Amino acid sequence: xxxxxxxxxxxxxxxxxxxxxxxxxxxxxxxxxxxxxxxxxxxxxxxxxxxxxxxxxxxxxxxxxxxxxxxxxxxxxxxxxxxxxxxxxxxx
Amino acid sequence: xxxxxxxxxxxxxxxxxxxxxxxxxxxxxxxxxxxxxxxxxxxxxxxxxxxxxxxxxxxxxxxxxxxxxxxxxxxxxxxxxxxxxxxxxxxxxxxxxxxxxxxxxxxxxxxxxxxxxxxxxxxxxxxxxxxxxxxxxxxxxxxxxxxxxxxxxxxxxxxxxxxxxxxxxxxxxxxxxxxxxxxxxxxxxxxxxxxxxxxxxxxxxxxxxxxxxxxxxxxxxxxxxxxxxxxxxxxxxxxxxxxxxxxxxxxxxxxxxxxxxxxxxxxxxxxxxxxxxxxxxxxxxxxxxxxxxxxxxxxxxxxxxxxxxxxxxxxxxxxxxxxxxxxxxxxxxxxxxxxxxxxxxxxxxxxxxxxxxxxxxxxxxxxxxxxxxxxxxxxxxxxxxxxxxxxxxxxxxxxxxxxxxxxxxxxxxxxxxxxxxxxxxxxxxxxxxxxxxxxxxxxxxxxxxxxxxxxxxxxxxxx
Numbered sequence: 001x002x003x004x005x006x007x008x009x010x011x012x013x014x015x016x017x018x019x020x021x022x023x024x025x026x027x028x029x030x031x032x033x034x035x036x037x038x039x040x041x042x043x044x045x046x047x048x049x050x051x052x053x054x055x056x057x058x059x060x061x062x063x064x065x066x067x068x069x070x071x072x073x074x075x076x077x078x079x080x081x082x083x084x085x086x087x088x089x090x091x092x
Numbered sequence: 093x094x095x096x097x098x099x100x101x102x103x104x105x106x107x108x109x110x111x112x113x114x115x116x117x118x119x120x121x122x123x124x125x126x127x128x129x130x131x132x133x134x135x136x137x138x139x140x141x142x143x144x145x146x147x148x149x150x151x152x153x154x155x156x157x158x159x160x161x162x163x164x165x166x167x168x169x170x171x172x173x174x175x176x177x178x179x180x181x182x183x184x185x186x187x188x189x190x191x192x193x194x195x196x197x198x199x200x201x202x203x204x205x206x207x208x209x210x211x212x213x214x215x216x217x218x219x220x221x222x223x224x225x226x227x228x229x230x231x232x233x234x235x236x237x238x239x240x241x242x243x244x245x246x247x248x249x250x251x252x253x254x255x256x257x258x259x260x261x262x263x264x265x266x267x268x269x270x271x272x273x274x275x276x277x278x279x280x281x282x283x284x285x286x287x288x289x290x291x292x293x294x295x296x297x298x299x300x301x302x303x304x305x306x307x308x309x310x311x312x313x314x315x316x317x318x319x320x321x322x323x324x325x326x327x328x329x330x331x332x333x334x335x336x337x338x339x340x341x342x343x344x345x346x347x348x349x350x351x352x353x354x355x356x357x358x359x360x361x362x363x364x365x366x367x368x369x370x371x372x373x374x375x376x377x378x379x380x381x382x383x384x385x386x387x388x389x390x391x392x393x394x395x396x397x398x399x400x401x402x403x404x405x406x407x408x409x410x411x412x413x414x415x416x417x418x419x420x421x422x423x424x425x426x427x428x429x430x431x432x433x434x435x436x437x438x439x440x441x442x443x444x445x446x447x448x449x450x451x452x453x454x455x456x457x458x459x460x461x462x463x464x465x466x467x468x469x470x471x472x473x474x475x476x477x478x479x480x481x482x483x484x485x486x487x488x489x490x491x492x493x494x495x496x497x498x499x500x501x502x503x504x505x506x507x508x509x510x511x512x513x514x515x516x517x518x519x520x521x522x523x524x525x526x527x528x529x530x531x532x533x534x535x536x537x538x539x540x541x542x543x544x545x546x547x548x549x550x551x552x553x554x555x
Contacts, residue, residue, distance in 0.1 A: 029348070040334065076169030076170065
């Protein structure tokens, strides 16, 4: 991918990221932080890619460690956010 | 699967994440938003198994290891997320963030080892960035976890010359980073990881308990950026989009939180460089306070027209959310006007108290935010402060130089009477004495919040 394409994607994503959360009530700060936290768990994808092309035991060991940590981050993050939000339902 | 389809599916997952963040910003759509995010993450993970990267073939190498590691991660993560008490939520978020940062750092190290001499300078620079920030996020999150879990002191940890040690460590990190980029080798990279871990610890230690949520949010944004950098090295559009989104939204969220708490972001973050050891002696612990019995409290409440309940973290620790609702319902049945005054950072994290009270089925419309409730304290007969301290401490308004100075507070001192339910005279999470406790119109009811409230409910029923 060209450097310009990457910089374009990065820049647009920065603005989208700013915009989507610019007006959020403090009530939702905790679930929002937790949800954003779960999203960066997609580093799991990266961990799987490096595990795939690991050639030495050291590489594979570290990659497996990364997969475990990333899975905890992603799966745990979404489950815990859902638990928090479940309590908000029907309280309008 | 062709590269085009693979990338388009990645784009789809990226859109899911945007919709997730958008949904999470509104109470009505929050839960759906989170589900959309989970869907995006699941799709993104599944699709990796069906695309062969350059020089690789399907099925993926080390497939057994990969699936086994995912199973282990899920077996650790899901029960932790299911079983955690709502009161311990901030710790868990800190911990999840930390392991994410750790994962990003490990991915960068493996990729660096793998690429060896073939890495381009840009790839090395991004790798170095990910290792530094991922390690800082990891060790910093572990320290915030320990602070919140009270495995260590919640006060700022400051030692003489600390700022020079921190600045020195930062310089060393940057120096080694240059070394890695120029020299290329495994040893420099591991030294860099070690120093970054140390810097993360030193960076978070001087942060006071009340500022910890801001740090968690910031480290969350950091981890997002490391994921974006990994996306560059691994040539994954999805990781770039997802990481950047979290980095940007996390930065805004950090700023919003700091604003809600009346903290300067700069002051919080660079407290490490400016903090001085505090004089914690000399507090007048032996001054007289007016303590009352549950009956005294019940009588005061019985003749009140308007009561505002100010819940704090102590309420949640005592698991007294249901008892406080019982008390509120009883007062409402007696025709008393009851509201809850919720400080933005009541609990340990912004919005934490709303979650805790929602768990006890307290009606949403009785929860008043700080700006709504503050003007009404003048017409309030009794303010009951349950297990809260820092969020009602007038020192935030009238003692320049104290750690919470400038934080907006609930002005309970404007109410005709103030009742504090406390376990002891121990100061709050921020470790600051509260003058309001010695005010003549303040009555203290000592004891476990749940036990005290149960007695008050009993006494009020008998009246």
